[in-house]
Amino acid sequence: MAKIPYAKEALKNLFKSPVTKKYPQVAAEIPEGYRGKIKFDADTCVGCGMCIRVCAAGSIEKKIVPKEGAQDITMTFDMGSCTFCGLCSDFCPKKSIELTKEYSMITGAGERIIISGTFEKKLPPKPDPAKIAAAKAAAAAKKAATEAENK
Numbered sequence: 001m002a003k004i005p006y007a008k009e010a011l012k013n014l015f016k017s018p019v020t021k022k023y024p025q026v027a028a029e030i031p032e033g034y035r036g037k038i039k040f041d042a043d044t045c046v047g048c049g050m051c052i053r054v055c056a057a058g059s060i061e062k063k064i065v066p067k068e069g070a071q072d073i074t075m076t077f078d079m080g081s082c083t084f085c086g087l088c089s090d091f092c093p094k095k096s097i098e099l100t101k102e103y104s105m106i107t108g109a110g111e112r113i114i115i116s117g118t119f120e121k122k123l124p125p126k127p128d129p130a131k132i133a134a135a136k137a138a139a140a141a142k143k144a145a146t147e148a149e150n151k
């Protein structure tokens, strides 16, 4: 009788549990330090732009909409081009960026996964022209008085 190649191996494997996981029914085990989907905290961000400077993938954008006495700043993180290097999080002085353990990032065709947040940044008050003129006049008067005294 001809030998069936690997028959013994096949029979042995029939009674073993599968080596693959039943994802997505069974969630994957995430190792410590895993860098997944970005979480952005717009409440602590100050819009310094450091994250944009260190992002080699160019995945971060900052949009500014000016308004009276303030700016609306929107930060966006494009998960489609992000390499999950974590530099934006490491360099953020306000700890506003976190790379979570979320690994499931599935979209439909043509859809993008964008993480974004908007916050308002107050601008310093505009100088009052009348006050500036008054201060200049006072300084000129003081200078003239000092010069007169020294004569």
Ligand code: SF4
Pocket (backbone or CB within 6 Å): 044, 045, 046, 047, 048, 049, 050, 051, 052, 075, 091, 092, 093, 094, 095, 096, 097
């Ligand atoms: S997320 Fe952090 S590094 Fe980026 S603009 Fe905001 S404060 Fe700056």
Ligand code: SF4
Pocket (backbone or CB within 6 Å): 051, 054, 055, 056, 057, 058, 059, 060, 077, 081, 082, 083, 084, 085, 086, 087, 088, 089
């Ligand atoms: S993890 Fe890296 S690639 Fe992704 S947004 Fe941050 S700096 Fe850019």
